[in-house]
Amino acid sequence: MISARQLTKRFGPLTAVDRVTFEVEKGEILGFIGPNGAGKTTTMRMLTGFIPATEGSAVVAGHDVFEAPMEVRRRVGYLPETPPLYRELTIGDYLRFVAEIRGISHGDRLRRVGQVMEQVGLSGWEGRILGSLSKGYRQRVGLAQAIIHDPPVLILDEPTSGLDPGQVAGMRDFVQHLAQDRTVILSTHILPEVELICRRAVIIAGGKVVADDSIDGLRRHAGGGLRYRVELKDADLDAIPSLVGALPEVEQVTPRGVDDGFTLLDVRAPADPRTAIARLATTRGWTLRAMERHVPSLEEAFLAIVGAER
Amino acid sequence: MQVAWAIYKKELKVYFVSPLAYVFLGVFLLLAGAFFYLGVTMTGEASLRVMLGNLAIALLFLLPLLTMRHFAEERRAGTFELMMTAPVPLWAMLLGKWGATWTLCVALLAGTALFPAILAYYGEPDWGVIATSYLGLLLVCGAFVSAGMFSSSLTDEPVAAGMVGVVLLLPFWIAGTLAELVDAAWLRATLRHASFLTHIEPFSRGVVDTAALAWFGLFTFAFLFLTWRSIESRRWR
Numbered sequence: 344m345i346s347a348r349q350l351t352k353r354f355g356p357l358t359a360v361d362r363v364t365f366e367v368e369k370g371e372i373l374g375f376i377g378p379n380g381a382g383k384t385t386t387m388r389m390l391t392g393f394i395p396a397t398e399g400s401a402v403v404a405g406h407d408v409f410e411a412p413m414e415v416r417r418r419v420g421y422l423p424e425t426p427p428l429y430r431e432l433t434i435g436d437y438l439r440f441v442a443e444i445r446g447i448s449h450g451d452r453l454r455r456v457g458q459v460m461e462q463v464g465l466s467g468w469e470g471r472i473l474g475s476l477s478k479g480y481r482q483r484v485g486l487a488q489a490i491i492h493d494p495p496v497l498i499l500d501e502p503t504s505g506l507d508p509g510q511v512a513g514m515r516d517f518v519q520h521l522a523q524d525r526t527v528i529l530s531t532h533i534l535p536e537v538e539l540i541c542r543r544a545v546i547i548a549g550g551k552v553v554a555d556d557s558i559d560g561l562r563r564h565a566g567g568g569l570r571y572r573v574e575l576k577d578a579d580l581d582a583i584p585s586l587v588g589a590l591p592e593v594e595q596v597t598p599r600g601v602d603d604g605f606t607l608l609d610v611r612a613p614a615d616p617r618t619a620i621a622r623l624a625t626t627r628g629w630t631l632r633a634m635e636r637h638v639p640s641l642e643e644a645f646l647a648i649v650g651a652e653r
Numbered sequence: 654m655q656v657a658w659a660i661y662k663k664e665l666k667v668y669f670v671s672p673l674a675y676v677f678l679g680v681f682l683l684l685a686g687a688f689f690y691l692g693v694t695m696t697g698e699a700s701l702r703v704m705l706g707n708l709a710i711a712l713l714f715l716l717p718l719l720t721m722r723h724f725a726e727e728r729r730a731g732t733f734e735l736m737m738t739a740p741v742p743l744w745a746m747l748l749g750k751w752g753a754t755w756t757l758c759v760a761l762l763a764g765t766a767l768f769p770a771i772l773a774y775y776g777e778p779d780w781g782v783i784a785t786s787y788l789g790l791l792l793v794c795g796a797f798v799s800a801g802m803f804s805s806s807l808t809d810e811p812v813a814a815g816m817v818g819v820v821l822l823l824p825f826w827i828a829g830t831l832a833e834l835v836d837a838a839w840l841r842a843t844l845r846h847a848s849f850l851t852h853i854e855p856f857s858r859g860v861v862d863t864a865a866l867a868w869f870g871l872f873t874f875a876f877l878f879l880t881w882r883s884i885e886s887r888r889w890r
Binding site: 425427428446488 | 659736
């Protein structure tokens with residue numbers, strides 16, 4: 344549905360986006376993440392046709408962004424980082440205007456405006472002046488504007504920035520709801536959000552794609568495999584780490600101290616070593632208090648990947 | 654065309670919900686009243702010649718205030734991104750904005766209709782001359798709106814855009830004065846031709862001069878074209 348091929352944008356001597364290539368399948372929500380200044384906004388501006396690419400190409404909703412920009416514009420809903428609002432207009436006037444330039448026929452316009460206002464939770468706010476709205480409400484109007492023509496592709500640039508936690512949760516549910524029958528690119532640096540609603544993410548840093556994988560894949564990839572936390576007790580505490588480390592399944596054991604007579608171990612292993620450790624504990628007569636797998640969060644994965652690039 | 658119409662309506666709405674249009678109308682009518690009084694008392698003629706001539710010069714300074722926000726503010730508020738990612742051709746945006754400001758000018762000039770009415774009450778004005786004078790002023794408005802839009806496309810700062818607009822238009826006024834100061838005939842003729850005052854002069858005599866029509870048409874289109882080029886080239890940077 345969206346395909347970026349070797350997209351490059353240079354501003355004078357600065358290469359803001361460097362040969363970015365990725366695909367988004369129909370019906371997918373892609374998390375587009377990266378540190379500030381990584382080139383996220385520039386990439387999205389190229390995908391929407393707002394700025395031309397220096398090199399490379401992009402196909403969105405079946406049309407080439409640079410060869411058939413109007414076809415792409417018709418099929419994309421775009422929420423820029425700052426909601427693009429005319430401060431002087433009321434919410435109703437603004438949305439009716441957007442509906443009109445989006446080519447929605449006169450008869451459907453009022454109905455569509457009413458629908459999207461209800462969807463984003465703005466019912467009854469029609470007469471409010473945009474300039475007087477709080478950040479959360481501006482964001483809602485921005486989102487209403489992006490979906491008013493019912494586009495198959497949605498590109499959202501940090502839709503939750505500046506919202507309070509309740510609003511963030513609301514926006515998240517809404518994006519998830521919208522994605523049921525749409526293709527969505529969601530740019531953000533709030534990683535728990537990506538973990539919750541995206542199955543795949545592209546990480547961009549310094550203008551380059553540094554990772555493109557499923558969320559699970561990204562987590563596994565980070566920090567060289569999974570880690571396990573094991574708590575064992577025995578009369579001879581010192582022998583435990585070396586004996587656990589001697590198991591063929593285990594790659595590395597790091598003692599993390601002693602708590603209430605139990606030695607705490609950090610075990611790194613490519614495959615799950617827990618049954619082997621349990622068997623060893625039984626044979627040796629150790630007391631096994633806890634054993635848990637530690638899955639790195641996307642945040643850890645992100646920091647590991649972006650950090651490695653720097 | 655529907656898109657241009659939508660933009661036209663939106664621009665007019667923005668003018669009339671903000672105090673700008675009303676303040677502008679007030680200042681304009683105040684000036685018009687002063688010029689009318691001075692014109693009639695000084696010349697003793699039942700004509701609008703002095704008033705309309707001076708209003709053309711006043712518009713040079715005032716109109717950039719109406720056009721300065723067109724692109725500068727759209728860029729600053731990010732709405733330019735909205736327009737350029739919606740199926741809005743650039744020409745529709747230019748046409749809608751130009752049309753809206755020009756329509757506001759028509760409203761301003763309509764506000765001065767009181768003065769010919771006063772003339773008709775006390776004297777016998779030449780209606781033909783009044784009609785062509787207004788036509789000339791509408792042409793001036795169209796030209797100045799176009800130049801003002803160009804200056805607004807150059808910067809993200811509306812106030813700067815307004816000032817650039819005035820600076821851009823000034824030469825087309827003072828060229829006429831300069832023409833009287835130079836000796837070389839070719840230079841004098843060129844400077845005279847560059848001045849918009851030269852070209853509204855026939856209208857104030859009741860003559861619809863095709864050369865003058867062409868001059869204003871060319872001026873308007875030239876600056877609309879430059880606006881279009883300026884916006885396109887900025888997208889590439």
